[in-house]
Amino acid sequence: MKREARHYLTIGMAAATAAGVLLTGCGGSGSGGSKTGKLPELSEDRYVLDASKPAWQLDKKSETTELTWYVNADWWNTDWGTDTVTRQVKKDLNIDITFITGDDTKLNTFFAGGDKPDIITIFDANSSVAQSAANWAWSLNELADAYDPYFYEVASKDTMNWFSLEDDKTYGYPDYSNGQEVYDSNLLKATTAFAVRKDVYAAIGEPEMGTPDQFLDALRKIKEQFPDLIPFGSNSMTDSTGSLGADLQNFLGVPIENEDGTWYDRNMDEDYLTWIRTLNAAYKEGLISDDNFSDDGTAHEDKVKTGKYACLFIGGTPQRSGPLQVWRSSNPEAEYIAIDGPQSTVGHGPTLSQAGLSGWMINYISKDCKDPIKAIEIFTYLISDYGGLICKYGVEGETYTINGDGKYELLPEVKEMQQNDNEQFKKVYRLSEFIVFGHDKYDSYGADVSESIVQMQKWGEGKLKTQFIIENINPDQGTAEARSKSAIDTNWNTTLTSLIRCGSDAEFDQLLADHVSFREQNNWDSIVASYNEKMERNRQKLEQ
Amino acid sequence: MKKGNSGKAQKAPVGARAKRWLVDFRNQMPLQMMVLPGVAFMIVFNYIPIYGLKIAFQNYTVVDTLDTARWVGMENFRIILTDKYFWDSVYNTLGISLLKLLVGFVAPILLAVMIYELKDGIFKRVVQTISYMPHFLSWIVLGGMLISWLSTNGMFNSVLKSAGLITEGKNILLDADKYWWIAVLSDVWKSAGWGTILYLASMAGIDPTYYEAARIDGAGRIRQIWSITLPLIKTIIGLNFILTVSGLLGSNLDQTLVLMNTQNQPRAEVINSYVYRMGISQGDFSYATAAGLGVSIVSVVLLVIANKLTSRMNERSVL
Numbered sequence: 001m002k003r004e005a006r007h008y009l010t011i012g013m014a015a016a017t018a019a020g021v022l023l024t025g026c027g028g029s030g031s032g033g034s035k036t037g038k039l040p041e042l043s044e045d046r047y048v049l050d051a052s053k054p055a056w057q058l059d060k061k062s063e064t065t066e067l068t069w070y071v072n073a074d075w076w077n078t079d080w081g082t083d084t085v086t087r088q089v090k091k092d093l094n095i096d097i098t099f100i101t102g103d104d105t106k107l108n109t110f111f112a113g114g115d116k117p118d119i120i121t122i123f124d125a126n127s128s129v130a131q132s133a134a135n136w137a138w139s140l141n142e143l144a145d146a147y148d149p150y151f152y153e154v155a156s157k158d159t160m161n162w163f164s165l166e167d168d169k170t171y172g173y174p175d176y177s178n179g180q181e182v183y184d185s186n187l188l189k190a191t192t193a194f195a196v197r198k199d200v201y202a203a204i205g206e207p208e209m210g211t212p213d214q215f216l217d218a219l220r221k222i223k224e225q226f227p228d229l230i231p232f233g234s235n236s237m238t239d240s241t242g243s244l245g246a247d248l249q250n251f252l253g254v255p256i257e258n259e260d261g262t263w264y265d266r267n268m269d270e271d272y273l274t275w276i277r278t279l280n281a282a283y284k285e286g287l288i289s290d291d292n293f294s295d296d297g298t299a300h301e302d303k304v305k306t307g308k309y310a311c312l313f314i315g316g317t318p319q320r321s322g323p324l325q326v327w328r329s330s331n332p333e334a335e336y337i338a339i340d341g342p343q344s345t346v347g348h349g350p351t352l353s354q355a356g357l358s359g360w361m362i363n364y365i366s367k368d369c370k371d372p373i374k375a376i377e378i379f380t381y382l383i384s385d386y387g388g389l390i391c392k393y394g395v396e397g398e399t400y401t402i403n404g405d406g407k408y409e410l411l412p413e414v415k416e417m418q419q420n421d422n423e424q425f426k427k428v429y430r431l432s433e434f435i436v437f438g439h440d441k442y443d444s445y446g447a448d449v450s451e452s453i454v455q456m457q458k459w460g461e462g463k464l465k466t467q468f469i470i471e472n473i474n475p476d477q478g479t480a481e482a483r484s485k486s487a488i489d490t491n492w493n494t495t496l497t498s499l500i501r502c503g504s505d506a507e508f509d510q511l512l513a514d515h516v517s518f519r520e521q522n523n524w525d526s527i528v529a530s531y532n533e534k535m536e537r538n539r540q541k542l543e544q
Numbered sequence: 545m546k547k548g549n550s551g552k553a554q555k556a557p558v559g560a561r562a563k564r565w566l567v568d569f570r571n572q573m574p575l576q577m578m579v580l581p582g583v584a585f586m587i588v589f590n591y592i593p594i595y596g597l598k599i600a601f602q603n604y605t606v607v608d609t610l611d612t613a614r615w616v617g618m619e620n621f622r623i624i625l626t627d628k629y630f631w632d633s634v635y636n637t638l639g640i641s642l643l644k645l646l647v648g649f650v651a652p653i654l655l656a657v658m659i660y661e662l663k664d665g666i667f668k669r670v671v672q673t674i675s676y677m678p679h680f681l682s683w684i685v686l687g688g689m690l691i692s693w694l695s696t697n698g699m700f701n702s703v704l705k706s707a708g709l710i711t712e713g714k715n716i717l718l719d720a721d722k723y724w725w726i727a728v729l730s731d732v733w734k735s736a737g738w739g740t741i742l743y744l745a746s747m748a749g750i751d752p753t754y755y756e757a758a759r760i761d762g763a764g765r766i767r768q769i770w771s772i773t774l775p776l777i778k779t780i781i782g783l784n785f786i787l788t789v790s791g792l793l794g795s796n797l798d799q800t801l802v803l804m805n806t807q808n809q810p811r812a813e814v815i816n817s818y819v820y821r822m823g824i825s826q827g828d829f830s831y832a833t834a835a836g837l838g839v840s841i842v843s844v845v846l847l848v849i850a851n852k853l854t855s856r857m858n859e860r861s862v863l
Contacts, residue, residue: 104606104827112609127827128605136607238805290715291695294805299691477827478605480623486826487629490809497806501718 039146055148056093056377065374070100070117072107083430084394118369121361121436126472133171137364140170143376154384162357174359175438183466187441190352190460192247193314194341199334200310210343212278219287222310231287233309236300241496243315253348256470263531271346279500293497317453324452338459351465358471361436382437391434392442399429407447473534481530484523491518600834620834633818641792643728651732652739660747675737687802720811746780782854789850793839815839
């Protein structure tokens with residue numbers, strides 16, 4: 001009896017502490033990161049500094065350098081040296097990388113434990129990890145000055161400047177960071193599109209769909225002639241605004257700042273709301289299905305694959321190129337094509353958005369790094385076009401050839417495996433997958449893009465506009481404003497769907513008013529103040 | 545617990561008690577050694593981490609250690625208690641869990657009794673296998689199926705339409721008022737079959753002579769179930785009840801994340817999904833730990849209440 005009692009008591013206690021265990025992990029004690037160590041001297045035996053050459057070509061270190069590299073994502077492929085890309089990197093740099101993957105909890109154990117991996121890759125420039133980089137990472141400026149001045153030749157000045165912290169030093173370098181010069185060069189492709197099925201569009205007489213009335217008319221015709229199709233659809237929006245939030249605002253050219261340079265309330269923009277009202281009108285006539293709001297990503301993609309949507313407003317065409325391609329290959333005459341679609345009612349042109357300066361994955365060299373010299377060599381190598389092209393296309397002759405137009409073309413067997421056995425492709429070649437320093441500019445070297453989105457990208461040419469000024473302006477993690485912002489976003493997600501589904505104009509206005517008062521009750525003023533403060537900081541960086 | 549022999553020991557003088565404990569301990573040495581690894585495991589993984597709960601009173605970030613994080617006192621709790629979405633999630637968790645307790649606790653018992661009453665044979669085995677099946681599918685798969693079945697032109701609407709009950713299909717998953725029932729019934733569907741195993745196992749241990757005697761006395765099927773089967777699995781029912789109640793607040797996270805959408809969120813968000821959204825996806829460890837700690841405390845209270853209830857029912861306590 002007594003033993004039994006203890007047993008169940010312990011089970012109870014275990015259950016009670018489970019939440020605590022889950023969120024804290026092992027709370028070891030440690031030095032907490034901040035080290036005041038100095039960079040090791042560069043010995044002449046290893047190499048003599050030469051600003052005209054990357055250090056990895058000069059380095060004479062004969063033994064293989066072993067480094068650990070933490071990537072803050074569970075999906076990261078931890079193989080090293082077994083595929084074309086990393087085998088080449090390993091050969092060029094004479095390094096062995098052990099990848100470690102995990103989430104914030106695991107990252108925290110490294111910081112709490114005091115012994116950090118040599119290189120650390122995270123995803124959020126706003127996070128406390130990135131903000132406190134000066135405490136635990138070597139500044140790239142110092143490393144480059146001391147060991148590899150050629151780094152400045154390959155690193156983008158805009159990006160370095162954008163990522164500088166308060167001490168004017170830069171600690172992390174991101175992938176896919178697009179500065180003004182990238183936007184100007186037309187190397188970037190648009191990823192937003194208002195697509196229609198070609199056969200359907202032809203059957204209804206290829207009408208304009210620019211004004212709300214034209215839009216509704218076209219959808220009505222579709223419903224009449226193609227009763228089995230869903231006249232209008234958008235991205236899955238079960239836990240976000242899908243493509244009907246910022247993507248639609250960009251598509252309509254809603255401004256990103258007031259004329260005086262302060263934060264502009266895009267969700268309350270009249271032009272945008274006019275179109276939301278139009279979608280509401282379409283919903284009321286049965287031109288938008290309720291399933292649009294309950295389908296998750298998989299259900300949405302299944303509908304794309306089977307051509308269920310007559311019109312589809314797509315945010316992120318590359319991510320949907322797979323399902324679009326499936327539909328296109330079986331029904332080439334009915335492929336989705338981008339048209340001008342809805343347009344601003346106040347005369348704005350589209351201002352499509354693409355990844356800006358902040359990029360995606362951000363890479364740091366930790367102060368615990370065993371060989372910071374080698375680490376900065378890796379950075380220089382991977383940021384350079386030479387390394388970037390290896391990561392994207394592999395090795396000439398082994399995975400690609402350069403065709404008559406000077407374009408990189410994958411060998412037939414490589415392409416074949418990419419299309420038919422993607423898992424094996426990732427194992428054997430790993431092209432476009434080792435992307436810690438990836439960049440969109442390498443796309444333009446290639447001969448092939450997924451055919452399903454070529455026309456959509458062409459449509460978007462010249463419509464991209466930078467949004468640097470409003471990048472990373474969300475309140476800092478863990479602050480009261482950040483929590484309020486999260487509550488407001490959740491409320492807006494629900495509100496937007498309700499606006500489209502509501503029954504009357506009076507209800508529409510009420511829902512909108514409710515959202516505005518929800519914002520007021522949740523720190524809205526201080527959130528906007530924080531936006532403005534951060535926009536000001538961005539402006540200063542951009543003007544430098 | 546009160547009726548155990550611990551009362552006697554407490555009356556003895558301290559020295560004698562310690563001595564007796566030592567003697568007992570030495571006599572049971574092999575057994576104690578067998579228990580040791582389990583106890584050590586428990587201490588390392590379940591007790592030491594309790595110390596980490598202090599981050600609920602700190603503003604803890606990824607780069608902090610338990611010693612460097614800034615103390616904020618009860619700030620996290622204050623914010624939670626004033627957060628509308630937290631209270632929504634508490635309300636939904638309680639609502640869904642109570643429904644699950646009402647329906648989901650009884651369903652496996654009924655199913656187990658029905659399966660037990662079947663003659664051994666192919667039919668019985670087929671029924672059992674089919675009822676276990678959904679248990680082995682993940683919520684990701686089941687959720688995807690439900691999204692499609694409950695959609696405007698999905699299976700449910702088609703059935704209702706062909707039965708002439710409705711004229712036009714409606715997306716059932718968008719209807720917030722129906723969400724609790726969707727969550728409860730789909731959960732029962734998934735877990736009821738699997739839940740019968742424990743009951744069937746304890747029914748298998750019932751002496752068949754009881755039933756023979758009852759039949760001779762003229763008891764029918766229902767009488768036998770009511771007077772023999774159910775009373776004899778009472779302890780297992782009580783134990784299951786306690787385990788279920790203590791897990792009441794831990795409503796199914798996977799299920800919620802798959803089935804929740806912006807329209808049913810006001811009725812679908814449960815504490816776990818809320819803590820997940822705040823803690824894991826936004827890196828707000830302290831906030832999520834504070835919420836988790838609050839939930840744990842309420843769970844312990846529920847556990848104690850459930851134990852009191854079952855001890856009254858079984859005339860002795862399971863704990």
